[in-house]
Amino acid sequence: MPKTSHGETPFSLTYGTEAMISAEIGLPIDQMRRTEVENEEDLRINLNLAEERMELAARKEIEYKKKVEKYYNARVREIKFRLGDLVLKENEASRQEDQGKLGPKWEGPYQIIWAGDKGSYKLAYPTGGRRCQGPGISCN
Incomplete structure (x- = not known):
């Protein structure tokens, strides 16, 4: 199956040609009507163009990732906390027992x-008890 990001199959990027399934071998298609010499020549041409196809697929994949990132960033909501705010911390990292x-x-x-500049925080119980650093990091 062709990948959504660049429209190529992994087989075609690796071997320079599309794979044929066994059901296609009996069908009268162009690839089956050619002689062995013509097929070998086509394979050599495809292998010479394989690097170019890989570069094109890499560029398309980068464009696709930028498009997905833009879509995600348009819908994400950033939350900034201030000093003194009360927050809850996810229990998964510091859970003592299951x-x-x-x-x-x-x-x-x-x-x-x-509060750090990239979303890192130091936390303490409001009563001044133990302290924690960062999201998901266990308390000392």
């Missing part, structure tokens, strides 16, 4: 005592 699927998913509340 509480099963019905256990709490969040712990806290924590108070933000420091």
